[in-house]
Amino acid sequence: MELYNTSVRKKVKFTPLKGNRVRLYTCGPTVYDVAHIGNFRAFVFEDFLKRVLTLVGYDVTHIMNITDVDDKTIQRSMDRKIPIAELTETYTQRFFQDLDRLKVIPADGYPRATDHVKDMQEIIQQLLDKEHAYISNDGSIYFAIDSYKEYGQLAQLDLSGQKSSERMADDDYTKENPQDFALWKSWKPEDGDVYWESPWGKGRPGWHIECSAMSMKYLGHHFDIHCGGVDNMFPHHENEIAQSVCATGKPFVNVWLHNEHLLVDGGKMSKSLGNFYTVEDLLNHGFTSEALRYILLSTHYRTKVNFSLEKKHEAIKAVQRVQSFWDRLNEFEVSDGEMLPDESEAFINSLSNDLDAPGALGIAFDYIRKMNNRIDQKEITQAEITMAINFMKQINHAFDFLSLNIEVPSEVTNLAQLREDARKAKDWTKSDALRDQLKELGWEVRDTPSGPKCHLIDL
């Protein structure tokens, strides 16, 4: 498959560094607050990447960090007068809950920054030893970007032409170069009891160092894929590269993937505009997990997606189309077999082309219409049913648009049976009344050749 590697700004053929295993690191949340739907665009994109990699046959080891210490987190815990660990644990659990609600496959590990301070210190020491870092006069440690000639390569920044503004120079008088970034922040009174002992005194790690430490610890110095939002490209990922490469003297990440942002109503999400949505908000608005996945995946990951509440209907209808076809297929007797229709190859080719999810969906919907038509015409064969089931499983492996194993409450089943009895007796008044009754319970009944079928109403 081909992936767009930000590092070289073009699509490149992807091959794992070692055998069949893809080692994947994705930047996780800072757990000082609830993550919003924009954050989850990144996490759902990464989930999709992983699903496609496994669909084409790779094994994936996926690590996502949890940033549980930084300026904002410390500030929030002080404002709320609760211990930082309590604050971060609350939002970490909330994050996992939201991932689950969006049907995101869990990572193989979610290392927390605060559990890896020692690993970070080791890297910092290596950087000091190799003179890529220096201790400033307040005890903080900075990475010297002048010591790494490749600095700016990922973001394609030419730093030689940039001059430091007076403001920066004033704020950062202890740095050798205003662009140098912190590896270790010395303790200040406003940090309270948030500090770790180190060879350089009390302090806490800079933000970028955690990803270098944890990715290399769990995936090795040189691993396959590192993902994040476009905003992380600079400075975060640029700094990660500098730290990691200079500390180990080895290549760091093979392929960098960056997803574009999500806009709401054409602009940035903000609490003051009232367009700041969490997963919970949207579920309360009547979006389903599948509809949210559809919205996040039906635009290519490198294109900005414009979210709005008006998309609910479109998204729900689209995923229901897939669901209805699946339900319809399952009314047939299914025989075993690995056969797949020709469309499966086109579908996988589309996904292999830098995760062209919209293109793949086009193929899937074309196929669904074609097969619905064959069922309507009563021309469908047993072999086609089997292939359709297998193909739909592939589609669902990648997108997860189907709600499987929904249990119909016995109350609903009973009412549906009463209605069916009334229909057989041609008592249309009674049967329509029972249908209305079911509707009030949130269920819709469809009369099919094999009897009435109940479906949850999403709208």
Place this chain on the structure above:
RNA sequence: GGCGUCGUACCCAAAUGGCUAAGGGAACAGUUUGCAAAACUGUCUUGUACCGGUUCGAAUCCGGUCGACGCCUCCA
């Protein structure tokens, strides 16, 4: 100011210089249905922001204009 992205039908959104520019949603008409729902068929046919250029051939490449947005400082 520096770097970069984008503009495709009523809405959303693919198309890596080459067949009639996918697909989803909405709308309208029909088939089917006791009526529905779902599904199917048809319509939405001078739709690639605008102007110019390169080419046998351009949504795609180049230049310009207009518009939207991102990064350069914490960000998915």
